[in-house]
Amino acid sequence: MSAPDIPRPAPVDMAHHSHLTGLFAPQRDEVDVHDLDVIGEIPPDLHGAYLRNGPNPRFDPIGRYVYPLDGDGMVHRVEIADGRARYTNRFVRTPMVEAEERAGHAIWGGVTDLYTPGVDEVGPDLAGTSRDLPDINIVRHGGRLLAMAESAPPYRLDPADLSTLGRETCGDAMAVGSTAHPKRDPATGELVLFNYMLEAPYLTWAVLAADGTTSRPPTPVDGVDTPMMIHDMALTERYAVLVLCPLVFDIAAMFTGGALLDWRPDDGTRIALIPRDGGPVRWASCDAFWVWHFAGARDLPDGRVQVDYAQWAYPHGFARSDAPCPGGLVRAVVDPERGTVDRQTVFDRDVEFPRVDDRTLTRAGGPVATVGKLGRDSAGWDSLRFFDPDAGKEAHWDAGSLAVGEPQYIPGATADYWGMIGTDRTDLRSWFVILPAADPASGPLARVELPIRVPSGLHGAWLPV
Numbered sequence: 001m002s003a004p005d006i007p008r009p010a011p012v013d014m015a016h017h018s019h020l021t022g023l024f025a026p027q028r029d030e031v032d033v034h035d036l037d038v039i040g041e042i043p044p045d046l047h048g049a050y051l052r053n054g055p056n057p058r059f060d061p062i063g064r065y066v067y068p069l070d071g072d073g074m075v076h077r078v079e080i081a082d083g084r085a086r087y088t089n090r091f092v093r094t095p096m097v098e099a100e101e102r103a104g105h106a107i108w109g110g111v112t113d114l115y116t117p118g119v120d121e122v123g124p125d126l127a128g129t130s131r132d133l134p135d136i137n138i139v140r141h142g143g144r145l146l147a148m149a150e151s152a153p154p155y156r157l158d159p160a161d162l163s164t165l166g167r168e169t170c171g172d173a174m175a176v177g178s179t180a181h182p183k184r185d186p187a188t189g190e191l192v193l194f195n196y197m198l199e200a201p202y203l204t205w206a207v208l209a210a211d212g213t214t215s216r217p218p219t220p221v222d223g224v225d226t227p228m229m230i231h232d233m234a235l236t237e238r239y240a241v242l243v244l245c246p247l248v249f250d251i252a253a254m255f256t257g258g259a260l261l262d263w264r265p266d267d268g269t270r271i272a273l274i275p276r277d278g279g280p281v282r283w284a285s286c287d288a289f290w291v292w293h294f295a296g297a298r299d300l301p302d303g304r305v306q307v308d309y310a311q312w313a314y315p316h317g318f319a320r321s322d323a324p325c326p327g328g329l330v331r332a333v334v335d336p337e338r339g340t341v342d343r344q345t346v347f348d349r350d351v352e353f354p355r356v357d358d359r360t361l362t363r364a365g366g367p368v369a370t371v372g373k374l375g376r377d378s379a380g381w382d383s384l385r386f387f388d389p390d391a392g393k394e395a396h397w398d399a400g401s402l403a404v405g406e407p408q409y410i411p412g413a414t415a416d417y418w419g420m421i422g423t424d425r426t427d428l429r430s431w432f433v434i435l436p437a438a439d440p441a442s443g444p445l446a447r448v449e450l451p452i453r454v455p456s457g458l459h460g461a462w463l464p465v
């Protein structure tokens with residue numbers, strides 16, 4: 001998508017950009033601090049590390065800065081052992097970050113800018129390239145620690161010091177790219193992933209065995225004739241579940257001044273049930289909705305498939321009016337025989353970042369945690385919500401002035417916990433918060449004060465020792 005006649009974009013107005021100030025302001029320091037201060041007590045049975053990724057531009061950006069599409073990756077790690085905590089953070093150093101560090105300023109524009117740097121500025125290898133963006137998620141599989149991008153290969157990190165080892169294709173499984181949200185089967189250890197592309201075949205899926213070798217190379221998903229944005233997936237013991245909401249890439253429109261992505265609700269939403277044994281894809285369809293993130297899923301005894309997810313009426317910013325964008329937690333039952341989707345609302349207020357105990361991911365039997373809003377600050381997530389959809393129960397923890405991040409289920413040796421990084425709106429101090437999974441509404445067991453501010457970000461993982 002190189003366009004050599006396009007001039008270098010102007011700097012972003014940092015001071016007036018909502019995703020480059022306050023809770024979202026980039027963090028440029030990289031530190032490694034032991035023995036963090038704790039309010040409360042870190043459970044002594046916790047041993048491991050919580051890692052979280054998120055957009056964090058290395059230099060003040062030029063062109064357009066669109067959250068969460070733009071930014072460089074920064075990985076934050078809180079290591080827990082023997083009741084004590086250590087914090088480390090590092091940029092994911094792509095060739096673009098390294099080139100900008102040599103120059104001392106931003107060189108690449110945003111992903112929605114058509115500008116790319118020329119050979120005089122960055123040399124022949126990087127001329128005409130777009131910025132790599134491994135800033136969405138962090139995944140460990142088959143001995144590799146991966147900073148995940150969207151629809152592109154991830155970057156491998158050194159687990160010892162979080163330094164960047166380079167672009168990683170995991171054999172050829174991620175050679176064409178990968179979702180930032182591959183799903184690991186807790187029973188088989190396999191990692192199942194998909195990748196969307198702007199050109200045919202538009203959508204592929206692939207599988208890594210538990211040892212990290214490729215057991216299924218990228219395989220086209222039959223029945224897809226349009227490039228569509230798909231952020232996350234669900235997994236059952238039988239199926240990889242891909243939900244194709246009608247957010248369509250329109251390359252021609254972008255090159256003539258229009259938007260790259262077009263929301264086409266009249267097309268409806270289609271759901272692909274991809275048999276993991278390689279059988280033909282089963283399709284179902286329903287009215288249009290949008291989903292960023294899934295919780296758990298499971299195969300029902302009658303052959304239908306149940307999927308829990310955070311639903312939105314449409315993707316923010318893509319409405320045809322200024323109408324509100326209602327969200328909620330939804331349980332869908334997909335019938336591969338009839339091609340139908342039955343959706344039941346579990347909770348009818350905005351939620352996001354749904355997570356489950358990853359050991360139940362393909363069986364959807366455990367609790368679902370999300371970020372939620374209690375309404376004091378309509379712009380931010382101020383609470384964690386905990387659902388038991390099977391029992392129809394809901395509880396929440398009011399985080400007060402803390403802007404909460406994605407909750408992470410953390411199994412301990414004698415009890416289980418939820419953990420997340422949040423930042424206080426009043427003083428911008430960041431904390432790693434540990435809640436008891438047995439009664440998360442009772443509040444934190446421990447608040448670990450982080451030595452620097454962690455910008456609001458995206459997804460994390462708990463890596464047991």
Ligand SMILES: [Fe+2]
Nearest residue numbers: 231293458459
């Ligand atoms: Fe995501």
